[in-house]
Amino acid sequence: MTWLGTTSHWGAYLARRRADGELEVAPHPADPAPSALLGNVPGTARHETRIARPAVRRGWLEHGPGPSSGRGREEFVEVGWDTALDLVAAELRRVRERHGDRAVFGGSYGWASAGRFHHAQSQLHRFLNATGGYTSSRGTYSFGTSAMLLPHLVGDADPLLRGADGWDVIRRRTDLVVAFGGLAPKNASVTPGGVTRHVGSAVLADWDGPELAVISPLASDVPPGRRTEWIRVRPATDVALMLGLAHTLLVEGLHDAEFLDRCTTGFDEFARYLRGGPGPERDADWASALCGMPAADIRALARRMASGRTLVSVSWSLQRSEHGEQPVWAGLVLAAMLGGIGLPGGGFGHGYGSIGDVGDTGPLLPLPTLPQGTNPVPEFIPVARIADLLLHPGDEFDYDGGRYRYPDVRAVYWAGGNPFHHHQDLNRLRRAFARPDTVVVHEPHWTATARHADVVLPVTTTLEREDIGAGRRDTHLIAMRRVLEPFREARDDHAVFAELAARLGVRAEFTAGRGTREWLVHLYERWRERLAADGHRVPPFAEFWDAGELELPVPPRTTPLAEFRADPAGSPLPTPSGRIELCPASIAAAGLPGHPVWLEPSDGLADDRFPLRLIAHQPRNRLHGQGDVGAVSRAAKIEGREPVRLHPDDAAARGITTGVVVRVFNERGACLAGALISDEVSPGVAVLATGAWYDPVDDPAQPGGSWCVHGNPNVLTADRPTSPLSQGCSGQQTRVQVERWTAEPPRLSCHRPPRLVPGPR
Structure with a gap:
């Protein structure tokens, strides 16, 4: 068969089904550093864990909805699509009528497909909005802490993420990169929606840029190259090191007082903390005792940072820990003290080596997206609080300075995600998943989330449907061709929701009278109109689809932080002061210290039981x-x-x-x-x-x-x-x-289907 183009979160690629029926994949011709993850694609397409037909947990089928510890333990009964859809529609109707719309939780995490239309999260939310609304989630597991913190400091996180300097600028204009948490090459191959040219992966595969000091306990966080230095520190102590560096800059007069006075607020309060008010002097000796880096080396690194243009980079990994605001906040303050914010190749970077589009130079353009409608239900949870939601309905929680209450959720509808991968304390999550009346899951494979469901609906994979794909800074829009026929009885999410919407009387609202191809044309042409209004010429859908891809136009690059630096009064940041707020009152009002501080993790830096x-x-x-x-x-x-x-x-x-x-x-x-x-x-x-x-x-x-x-x-x-x-x-x-472990290990079962028995068709 002919090679057909498609894309994935780990990059665009070509695929075909060979004469012997096996799937074959190849990198996109324009990709300088294709991801090794392409090697996983052929083996997953028809793996024995693919879900062949709708299945219902036996206990739920025989005894009806209700809390059950049988989830994840009982066998499933395979049923026909009409039976499964009738059961789901009836249960959604029952829950809404008895408990209200907020009793339905719409769980999804958005990583299922790189396609813009078959984006499971958007499909699920559109369906639930059309049928009454749902309790939603906010934020992400990957970046939830920083996404909430940064607006308090700089008003908008995008200039530090999507608007970050490209690797080409860093290689030309930066003297030193100090990377807290590392620049792991493995992470640069992944971008939501995909990437056609892995520029960041190519750069990190053999670093030939400026001097690079990587602060991490892991050598795998250090890109290979002759100008790289690995600085080992004790995990969870990066903030202590940052404070020791900041103290050296302050007491040796190496900080940029003019930049701090002109472009920031709150530095005096932070400086008092560094000098010991209250508590000890947070100098290099104090930091060394915590992080393990010699005090002389801390002082020497601070002087190196002040001697040229330095980029202070903080990986996303550091904010995925207890007190995760502190390393991001302290890193930004450290960069402000060096005075490089807004200079090409200088200042503060967040996400380099954490995800592929930070540092990429592709165009920043809007992408075609499926409208989700309006959710009339105000209740929500922060995304990582799913177990709290299910275990403690009615309890209150704090979030960004507000006080909220967990609703009583009776039905969980999950499509496009696997909380038994993302979430923590999985024994606790199992107990939480035992509480709702019903759990419905869309899945291609028998993941742990599918095994903990009551009704499992088999859905297609990317290679089994048509779509349009592109990442946030991708250079290309990809026509995602169907390479394989749908596996057994699998259907795409849109087709499933359309049938459910029909049973609930809202098919027209959900589908807008369009099938998949009509939706692709509609989304593309609406996107094309938006670009045309901005002066970009984009061919019509038929021409794009025949070509298989479209190289995206590159608009002029804007640098909001550079404009702000040049004229803080004329180009203010969207903060109350218009400047970078190093110690914003809004954070103190939300229950955190008013400036970056060292906070020891609650499980300590040492424990004889768990060393x-x-x-x-x-x-x-x-x-x-x-x-x-x-x-x-x-x-x-x-x-x-x-x-x-x-x-x-x-x-x-x-x-x-x-x-x-x-x-x-x-x-x-x-x-x-x-x-x-x-x-x-x-x-x-x-x-x-x-x-x-x-x-x-x-x-x-x-x-x-x-x-x-x-x-x-x-x-x-x-x-x-x-x-x-x-x-x-x-x-x-x-x-x-x-x-x-010296005994015989238990047998593995996760890569085989659960127990399945035939049922009504």
């Missing part, structure tokens, strides 16, 4: 949990389980060697993993990537009453918000112990 600091970062061999059954992901497993990396000294003290199965545990939970010994991990640190499909086995002897025998670290991480300001995810780090 290792676990880092649960993003995997290098899949996107979140997507592709875990693919070849690239499976090749990295040890004895079929996710590898946990340990320093040789920590491994030797425990009698652990590479290749053995180990138990990783703390007071919340436990999992099995395969040991991988490496001196690229700092002593006292264990690294277990997220994304191994959750494979729980009930065992009263294990913390929490069950354990994951596949290696999902979120059985270990705490379901604790970063702060009352953002209620963000704090799943990046926790404390654990690791021991060699």
Whole structure:
């Protein structure tokens, strides 16, 4: 067959079905650094975990809606589509009539497809809005803390993200990059909606830019290259190091007092804190005792930073921890003290090496999107508070200075996401998922979320439908061609919701009288009109579809921070003062300290019971949990389980060697993993990537009453918000112990379907 173009969150690519029926993929010809994740695609397309037909949990089918601990444990009955859709429609009608529209929670996380139309989150929200509304979620697991913090400081996060300097500018104009949390090359291949040219991946594959000082406990966070330096620090102490650097700049007169006076407010309050008011002087010696970096080296680094144009980069990983506001906030203040904000290649960067579009030079253009309608239900939760919502209806919670209450949710409808990947303390999440009356899930594969549902509706994958794809800074709009026929009885989300909408009397409102191709034409032509109004010539849909892709026009690049720097009064920031607010009153009003501070994590910097600091970062061999059954992901497993990396000294003290199965545990939970010994991990640190499909086995002897025998670290991480300001995810780090497992390990089941029996068709 002919090669057909499509795209994914890890990049655009070509695909075809060979004469022998096997799927073959190839990189996009224009991509300088294609993602290795393409290797997962062929093995997932027809894997045995694909859901063949609608299925209903036996207990729910026989006994009706209600709370149940059988979710994730019982067998499923396969039924016909009409039966399944009738059941779902009747249950939605019952819940709304008895408990109100807010009793329906619309769960989705948006990573299911890179397509603009078959965006599961948009489809779900459009459907729920058409049928009465729903309790919604706000923010993201990846960036929820910073997204809430940065508007208080600079008014708008976009200039620091989408408007960040490109790698080309950094390579030409920057003298030194100080990267707190690293610049992990593995993360640069991923962008929501995809990317056609992986510029950031190519840059980080062999760093040839300015001097680069990477502050991280992991060597894998350091790009290869002759101008890179790895500075090891104790995890969870980056803020202490930032304060020590800031103190050196202050007491040695190396800070840019003119910039601080002209472009910021609140620096005097922060300076008093550095000098010991109240508490100790936060100097290099104080910082060294916490972070482990010698005080002389801290002072020397501060002087290097002040001697030229420095970019202070803070990775997203640091804000995914308890008190996650502090490293972002302190990093911005440090950059302000250096006076480089608004200069090409200088100032503050947030997201370099965390996601592909930060540092990309593609055009910033609006993209075609499916209208979701208006949600009449005001109730919401911060996205990482799903377990609290289900376990504690009626309880109050703080969020961005406001006080809110969790509604009593009876039906959970999930499409396009896997909370049993993203969420923390999975034993607690299992208890939470046992509480609603009904859980409905759209899924292509038998993930843990599907196994914890009552009704599972099989949906198609990207390669089984038509769509339009592009990322936030992509250079191309991609015509996503259908390469494969839908698997067994799978349908696309839009088709499923259209049938449900018909049963609920709102088909016309949901579909607007359009099928998939009509929607693609409509969305494209509306987008084309918007671009034409801005002076960009874009061909009509038929021409675009025949060509297979469209190279996007590049509008003039705007630099709001440069304009602000040049004239703070004439180009003010959208903050109350019009300037960068280093100590905004709004943050203090939300319950946080009024300036960046060092706050020790609640589990401490040392614990004899759980002496290792676990880092649960993003995997290098899949996107979140997507592709875990693919070849690239499976090749990295040890004895079929996710590898946990340990320093040789920590491994030797425990009698652990590479290749053995180990138990990783703390007071919340436990999992099995395969040991991988490496001196690229700092002593006292264990690294277990997220994304191994959750494979729980009930065992009263294990913390929490069950354990994951596949290696999902979120059985270990705490379901604790970063702060009352953002209620963000704090799943990046926790404390654990690791021991060699000498018994026969339990059999893995997550890469096989659950028990299925035939039912009414």
